[in-house]
Amino acid sequence: MKSDKKLIDENGKRLDGRGPDQLRNIKIEAGVLHRADGSCYLEWGGNKVIAAVYGPREAIPKHTQNPLKAIVKARYNMAAFSVDDRKRPGPDRRSQEISKVTSEALEKIVLTDQFPRAAIDVNIEVLDAEAGTRCAGLTAAGVALADAGIPMRDIPVACAAGKIGAENNDGMFSGGFVVLDLGKEEDNFGNADLPIAIAPRTNDIILLQMDGHLTFDEFEHALDLAMKGCQEISKLQKEALLRRYKSDVEVEE
Amino acid sequence: MSKSTREIVIPGQLVGDLKDFKPGRGTIVENEKIYSNVLGIRYESPPYINVVPLKGRYDAVMGDLVIGIVEEAMSSSWLVDINAPYPALLHVNEVPWDVEFGETEKFLNTGDSIMAKVLQVNIEKKLQITLKDRNLYKIRGGHIINVEPSKVPRIIGKKGSMIGILKKYTRCRIFVGQNGRIWIDGEDKNVALAQQAIHKIEEESISFGLTNKIEEFLASHGQ
Numbered sequence: 001m002k003s004d005k006k007l008i009d010e011n012g013k014r015l016d017g018r019g020p021d022q023l024r025n026i027k028i029e030a031g032v033l034h035r036a037d038g039s040c041y042l043e044w045g046g047n048k049v050i051a052a053v054y055g056p057r058e059a060i061p062k063h064t065q066n067p068l069k070a071i072v073k074a075r076y077n078m079a080a081f082s083v084d085d086r087k088r089p090g091p092d093r094r095s096q097e098i099s100k101v102t103s104e105a106l107e108k109i110v111l112t113d114q115f116p117r118a119a120i121d122v123n124i125e126v127l128d129a130e131a132g133t134r135c136a137g138l139t140a141a142g143v144a145l146a147d148a149g150i151p152m153r154d155i156p157v158a159c160a161a162g163k164i165g166a167e168n169n170d171g172m173f174s175g176g177f178v179v180l181d182l183g184k185e186e187d188n189f190g191n192a193d194l195p196i197a198i199a200p201r202t203n204d205i206i207l208l209q210m211d212g213h214l215t216f217d218e219f220e221h222a223l224d225l226a227m228k229g230c231q232e233i234s235k236l237q238k239e240a241l242l243r244r245y246k247s248d249v250e251v252e253e
Numbered sequence: 254m255s256k257s258t259r260e261i262v263i264p265g266q267l268v269g270d271l272k273d274f275k276p277g278r279g280t281i282v283e284n285e286k287i288y289s290n291v292l293g294i295r296y297e298s299p300p301y302i303n304v305v306p307l308k309g310r311y312d313a314v315m316g317d318l319v320i321g322i323v324e325e326a327m328s329s330s331w332l333v334d335i336n337a338p339y340p341a342l343l344h345v346n347e348v349p350w351d352v353e354f355g356e357t358e359k360f361l362n363t364g365d366s367i368m369a370k371v372l373q374v375n376i377e378k379k380l381q382i383t384l385k386d387r388n389l390y391k392i393r394g395g396h397i398i399n400v401e402p403s404k405v406p407r408i409i410g411k412k413g414s415m416i417g418i419l420k421k422y423t424r425c426r427i428f429v430g431q432n433g434r435i436w437i438d439g440e441d442k443n444v445a446l447a448q449q450a451i452h453k454i455e456e457e458s459i460s461f462g463l464t465n466k467i468e469e470f471l472a473s474h475g476q
Contacts, residue, residue: 038308056310056338067377111281111290116377118338146264149309149403151290153281154265201265201288241263241292245307 007186008165008177014186020179023159023229028140028240030147038148040240042140045183046130051140052123053148059119070115074102074122076137082129098134105158105197105207106141111151120150131187132160138197138207143237147244155237156206158197159229161222163214164190173213178221180229194222200234203227259296259459262289262304269302279304293403294459311336311402311432313380317371318389320397320430321382323364326357333367333382336402336432341380347372348384366392368428368436395426395438398448400455402433407458408451415454415464422471423447446474 012020024045033039036052043049059065076098080089091099106122122144124137135158142156164186166176176191187193192212198205214222262268268280269287276282280302281290289295293306311319313335321333324340332340343361345352350360361367368389369382384390400408408429409416420427425439425447435451437444450467457463 037310058339115338118378146292147308149292149306151279152264153288153290155263199265202283238263242261245261245292 006165007189008179012177014164014179014183016183018183020177021225021228023181023232024183026233026236028143028236030143030240030244036144036148038144038146038150040140040143040147042136042143044132044136044139045181046128047126047133047136048128049133049136049140050125050127051137051144052125053120053141053144053150054123055120055148056115056118056150057121059117064119065117067116069112070110070118070120072103072107072110072112072120072122074106074124074141075099076102076124076126076134078126078129078133082126098137101207101209102134102138102141105138105156106145108204108206109142109152109154109156109199110145111153114151120145131182131184132195134158135160135195135197139233139237143240146237146241154199154201155234155241156197157200157230157234157237158195158207159226159233160193160195161226161229162186162190162193163212163218163222166191178214178218178225180225192218192222194219194226196223196226196230198227198230200231259294261293261307261459262295263292264290268295268304269297274302275300277301277303279306306403308401309403310338313337313341313371313374313378314431315371315374317431318428319369319371319382319432320392320428320434320436321367321369321432323361323367326362328355328357331357331361333369335369335371335380335382335430336399336434337378337380339378339380341369341371341382343367343369343382343384347382361391366397366436368392368430392436395436396444396448398435398437398451400433400435400451402431404455404458405429405431405433407463408435408454410464415467418464418468418471419447419450422468423450446471449474 027043029041032041038053040051076095122141126133138158162182163176166173192214194210197207266289268289271285276287279291280287289304291306293304296303319335321335324334325332331343335341372383373381423443425437425443428436437447
């Protein structure tokens, strides 16, 4: 699987014209669904994600309840029409993995001990996919949780960094650039992808995955880059929440 | 902090220093600093600093008067939805009637509404409610509307000022449950007006001088 296209030129300019440390365009809107307790719609480049939060409510089935704290059940799902070739609908190995890591990341942030025996359901629906959907989903979930009025330590935020453009000489890779927020081609034909999620106030890492190869120095660089990306997105999340509720506050006079 | 509105805070936002305040509701402490843990409004009430949530489920407190809807009648108790994360238990010993074992359905059945009092909340957040008190009974007739539980204090107002105005202008019987359910009974036209007023209160709950505004609204729309 080798592409003829060059993912990045000598000046560090990428296929879609971004620099190495530039994010795609992000649009966040909180409170879009009426029937959910909290919700969020997010566009991140070509990704379109909707997240809905229900609860806290009694955990069912009963054996999943924890008498000391609430459980967070995230469900990541890709719509059949979200990718170019139709995706077979329903949970698969990939979406189950993402649901699991997202649940665990959110459980670290939510103050679960306030709701013993309860479940907080987070449904993440990917309507349009273009690389980096797990980050987009988790970022949307963070806003939706805050919108639902669920007590949290912080608003979780996710972002990825990766490596692209290394030369392949019989399996030995050399060169390449560490860049922020991989696009579609960069994800498919790049060398490595490092999605992370953090609690932006304390910079605590709540999710870290890696696909591909990075040297230790490259890893450190990529992590640093992704952290900065997260901080930037965190600002957008907060703006979206305030925008949604400021209008409730400012009364016509 | 401007005078016209109260400040909205989001989870993880710094709301004060441990040197100046004590952490109140809706806050967490880390490294001597007080942070909000919920989307809400920041209130200073020295020595405490509180964040009152804008949204969220009803957090049951012992002694609260609530409106419940019966979910299920069991042989010696009922399960009642009181808008909390968990259904509340109403035992036959806690109702004013003499109920034979297995005949609970004759008194309260799925879908019936009751005014009840929260009897007990244990550490596991298991809820028990009672009907044994003054003014607690099964609801017959009228309308029930839902509001955010966090807005209930605004609907009641300081010493019942807001609810007093509502009752005076709409000539309805109104009961506000702490869990965000409101029962209204009266003429259809008046009930509709009361509903409008309550939604107005809910939408503008953060502004100052709301009681006067609602009084104007009711005076101009009533009759």
